[in-house]
Amino acid sequence: MPxxxxxxxxxxxRSEGGSGSGEEENPARVTDVAVRLVQLTKRFGxxxxxxxxxxxxxxxxxxxxxxxxxxxDLEVRDGEFFSLxxxxxxxxxxxxxxxxxxxxxxxxxxxxxxxxxxxxxAYQRNVNTVFQNYALFPHLTVFxxxxxxLRRRKVADADIKQRVGDMLELVELPGxxxxxPGQLSGGQAQRVALARALVNKPAVxxxxxxxxxLDLKLRxxxxxxxxRIQQEVRITFIYVTHDQEEAMTMSDRIAVMNKGKYxxxxxxxxxxxxxxxxxxxxxxxxxxxxxxxxDGPVDGxxxxxxxxxxxVRVPQQLVQGExxxxxxxxxxxKIRLSEAKADVAPGLNRxxxxxSDASYLGVSTQYIxxxxxxxxxxxxxxxxxxxxxxxxxxxxxxxxxxxxxxxSFVVADEGSASNAAQEDLS
Amino acid sequence: MTTATTTYAGTRTxxxxxxxLGRGIGRRLLPGFTALAIGYLLIPIVxxxxxxxxxxxxxxxxxxxxxxxxxWEAPLAWPGLPDALKLSLTIAALSTLFATLLGTMIGLALTxxxxxxxxxxxxxxxxxxxxxxxxxxxxxxxxxxxISLGAGITPPGLGFLPKTALSLxxxxxxxxxxxxxxxxxxxxxxxxLSGFDRRLEEAAMDLGANEWTxxxxxxxxxxxxxxxxxxxxxxxxxxxxxxxxxxVSGTSxxxxxxxxxxxxxxxxxxxxxxxxxIFLVAVGGVALATLIQGRAPRFSR
Numbered sequence: 001m002p003x004x005x006x007x008x009x010x011x012x013x014r015s016e017g018g019s020g021s022g023e024e025e026n027p028a029r030v031t032d033v034a035v036r037l038v039q040l041t042k043r044f045g046x047x048x049x050x051x052x053x054x055x056x057x058x059x060x061x062x063x064x065x066x067x068x069x070x071x072x073d074l075e076v077r078d079g080e081f082f083s084l085x086x087x088x089x090x091x092x093x094x095x096x097x098x099x100x101x102x103x104x105x106x107x108x109x110x111x112x113x114x115x116x117x118x119x120x121x122a123y124q125r126n127v128n129t130v131f132q133n134y135a136l137f138p139h140l141t142v143f144x145x146x147x148x149x150l151r152r153r154k155v156a157d158a159d160i161k162q163r164v165g166d167m168l169e170l171v172e173l174p175g176x177x178x179x180x181p182g183q184l185s186g187g188q189a190q191r192v193a194l195a196r197a198l199v200n201k202p203a204v205x206x207x208x209x210x211x212x213x214l215d216l217k218l219r220x221x222x223x224x225x226x227x228r229i230q231q232e233v234r235i236t237f238i239y240v241t242h243d244q245e246e247a248m249t250m251s252d253r254i255a256v257m258n259k260g261k262y263x264x265x266x267x268x269x270x271x272x273x274x275x276x277x278x279x280x281x282x283x284x285x286x287x288x289x290x291x292x293x294x295d296g297p298v299d300g301x302x303x304x305x306x307x308x309x310x311x312v313r314v315p316q317q318l319v320q321g322e323x324x325x326x327x328x329x330x331x332x333x334k335i336r337l338s339e340a341k342a343d344v345a346p347g348l349n350r351x352x353x354x355x356s357d358a359s360y361l362g363v364s365t366q367y368i369x370x371x372x373x374x375x376x377x378x379x380x381x382x383x384x385x386x387x388x389x390x391x392x393x394x395x396x397x398x399x400x401x402x403x404x405x406x407x408s409f410v411v412a413d414e415g416s417a418s419n420a421a422q423e424d425l426s
Numbered sequence: 427m428t429t430a431t432t433t434y435a436g437t438r439t440x441x442x443x444x445x446x447l448g449r450g451i452g453r454r455l456l457p458g459f460t461a462l463a464i465g466y467l468l469i470p471i472v473x474x475x476x477x478x479x480x481x482x483x484x485x486x487x488x489x490x491x492x493x494x495x496x497x498w499e500a501p502l503a504w505p506g507l508p509d510a511l512k513l514s515l516t517i518a519a520l521s522t523l524f525a526t527l528l529g530t531m532i533g534l535a536l537t538x539x540x541x542x543x544x545x546x547x548x549x550x551x552x553x554x555x556x557x558x559x560x561x562x563x564x565x566x567x568x569x570x571x572x573i574s575l576g577a578g579i580t581p582p583g584l585g586f587l588p589k590t591a592l593s594l595x596x597x598x599x600x601x602x603x604x605x606x607x608x609x610x611x612x613x614x615x616x617x618x619l620s621g622f623d624r625r626l627e628e629a630a631m632d633l634g635a636n637e638w639t640x641x642x643x644x645x646x647x648x649x650x651x652x653x654x655x656x657x658x659x660x661x662x663x664x665x666x667x668x669x670x671x672x673x674v675s676g677t678s679x680x681x682x683x684x685x686x687x688x689x690x691x692x693x694x695x696x697x698x699x700x701x702x703x704i705f706l707v708a709v710g711g712v713a714l715a716t717l718i719q720g721r722a723p724r725f726s727r
Contacts, residue, residue: 101632102628102631121631121636122628122631122632123631123632123634123635128632129628129629131629135623135625135629136629137626137629137644138626139647139648148633148643149633149634152633152634152639153634196629197632197633200633200634
């Protein structure tokens with residue numbers, strides 16, 4: 001650690017001395033990439049952070065180490081709303097804290113607008129953070145909280161007044177200048193925290209589960225608000241959350257993280273429609289996963305056999321080259337239910353089953369269907385064709401399940417010991 | 427079923443009476459007990475203040491003999507009293523300053539950083555508070571004499587001091603007072619720091635404040651009430667100390683020692699006057715601290 005620290009100081013000296021000349025040498029580095037992470041790694045423990053490992057990992061001892069972030073390569077584009085999504089302990093917050101400068105990387109690089117900031121202290125990075133519990137300064141007024149960053153940069157008083165006023169306008173809290181943080185509600189404190197960060201016009205705004213402490217209704221409202229503000233100020237947002245719905249609502253792109261790496265990176269639609277791993281399929285929304293073995297291609301379709309030898313077809317281009325057992329996925333709302341003996345259009349995937357549970361949810365009805373070949377799947381049916389109690393399917397009825405092959409996805413079956421065909425991690 | 431009902435009914439009739447009786451006792455006696463307890467705490471102070479206005483006869487201010495302002499008009503009118511008071515105030519001010527400075531830094535280090543021996547230091551900090559003063563006084567005297575006479579042990583690193591540097595007097599009293607005050611400051615400051623949200627400091631750095639600015643703009647204002655309380659405690663401990671001071675003062679006289687020395691021949695009302703004055707200043711200080719504490723924001727949010 002001391003050796004790394006010395007190197008870090010050298011780098012600070014160098015980058016302070018000639019950030020301008022660095023750009024001349026390397027004009028290609030000035031791109032539309034806001035943040036680039038190169039093989040970014042954080043290992044806790046092995047030094048004074050050892051105690052924290054014990055709090056992160058069950059049963060860990062103080063001298064154990066814990067790989068929180070595992071060689072991440074990532075590019076966040078300028079002006080986008082980017083989310084790091086994953087369960088607790090997946091490394092998303094550690095990644096964010098390293099970008100912010102609150103955590104030193106064990107190895108790897110962090111570039112901000114083409115400039116290496118890996119070893120710069122937080123106060124020399126052109127990023128600002130909205131903290132999980134806001135971290136407003138309790139001894140300062142709302143005005144002084146928002147003005148804090150500007151005062152550090154010795155902005156003229158008149159200018160500060162103007163910009164703080166504008167910013168409070170943007171977050172819809174004009175007239176709150178003289179309040180103390182203790183006199184604000186959770187939602188208001190959240191807005192002040194946002195204003196305090198945005199007023200500095202950072203290259204990137206980091207948000208660490210900022211809506212976690214708000215109630216559901218306020219959270220939904222703030223999601224829309226955040227998206228509006230982001231589009232208004234056009235600053236790159238990097239948003240950390242464990243709430244998949246929140247990430248889907250706001251993000252341009254999402255990286256789904258698990259165990260220190262991201263498993264898939266893409267638009268919300270792509271992540272939902274074409275998850276590439278079992279984890280992503282389960283973490284975003286509800287997935288029905290059916291274990292199957294490949295049985296050769298037919299007419300541009302890959303054919304798979306389920307446990308009871310039922311054939312399921314998936315377009316060849318959706319297969320990622322998995323060999324051996326796979327899981328065929330299909331989202332609950334893509335499946336149509338029909339009577340067991342009814343004719344169905346050719347070309348659809350078809351399974352037989354018995355309704356085992358029906359829950360009326362208003363906008364849709366959720367059915368759990370036991371498959372003839374074992375396991376069960378979840379089906380959501382919009383309450384359009386069938387809406388009243390007598391029309392809905394009831395438990396014990398035999399049904400046919402059909403879906404378009406194009407609505408399937410294929411993920412590697414990671415030897416899950418669970419023999420349930422259906423997996424619902426959400 | 428019937429039995430249960432009977433029991434229930436029986437309980438029902440008895441309980442409210444018992445409860446009402448208990449409540450009645452509480453309502454009548456609690457204020458009385460409270461007054462007694464508070465009176466017990468305050469009577470010595472009341473007597474001290476009262477007798478500072480006593481028009482006593484002879485040398486000893488023991489018997490009430492009528493009201494007068496004589497002593498308050500000439501509060502320092504005894505040989506040796508002005509010097510002793512001056513010495514006590516100087517020692518108290520300086521020891522408070524150094525002990526608060528050092529103690530705050532130790533408190534910060536102990537709550538902020540993980541380092542080898544942290545637990546040990548945490549425990550050792552309590553030792554001066556837990557040790558009998560007479561033990562500390564005797565051992566300090568032994569230590570100072572050894573250093574100043576050049577005989578016996580010289581603590582490592584202090585060999586460069588001139589042999590007269592630690593002759594008993596002002597310096598040794600100051601060193602002793604700083605020593606016993608530090609523990610109290612550390613404990614008080616640590617209590618305030620334990621609830622401190624480190625994210626506030628991260629937020630300050632995130633907004634462009636370096637370590638120095640972060641400390642003065644965020645950390646210090648938020649822990650200031652704790653530091654102030656620690657300083658007040660240190661001051662009152664120092665100005666009051668007799669046992670340790672008596673060992674290490676040589677020929678110097680602090681106010682408590684002066685009181686002790688004159689009391690064999692006389693008990694002037696001036697002692698009560700100075701005592702009352704110190705008490706009033708202390709009460710003022712505590713009131714001020716309470717006011718600041720009360721206005722100090724909580725750490726959350």
